[in-house]
Amino acid sequence: MDTALVIAAAVLAAFAIIYLNYYVIRRRFESRFREWQVQEQAYWKSEVLRASRQAVTQSRAVLGGKFTEQMVPFLPEFKYDPTEARFIGSPIDFVVFPGLSAGDPREVVILEVKSGVNCQLTPSERKIRQLIEDGMVRWELVERPCPPDSGNPV
Structure with a gap:
């Protein structure tokens, strides 16, 4: 009976050690995962902010260019x-x-x-x-026939 008790105690101790290792490793992994998650969220938040600012800057440049294009005939250098x-x-x-x-x-x-x-x-x-x-420019005329006179005075 002593041997059975020693074996049971050894098996119980082995399970306790395995469970304790599992618990410690799991906690360590979850902690590292949360840290990584926080870092990734901060990175993507800054990346979205940077992309938004870049989009606004580029949009302003395009709109300014389009405005300038239309205003050129009224500038002194035209x-x-x-x-x-x-x-x-x-x-x-x-x-x-x-x-x-x-x-x-x-x-x-x-x-x-x-x-x-x-x-x-x-x-x-x-x-x-x-x-x-290269002179690849030409003149073309598109003529459409007038509708027949319906007899109504214009």
């Missing part, structure tokens, strides 16, 4: 009559008809406005510039 400029916006900014206000247009000018730090043409704008320089 070398054409503002009444002869037609804003298109995309893919080019203006088509200017010098002499149009006097009733004698002399040429057609395709004008792109760039402002800000990164003043580079987009691939589409570069392609359009190349097409113009």
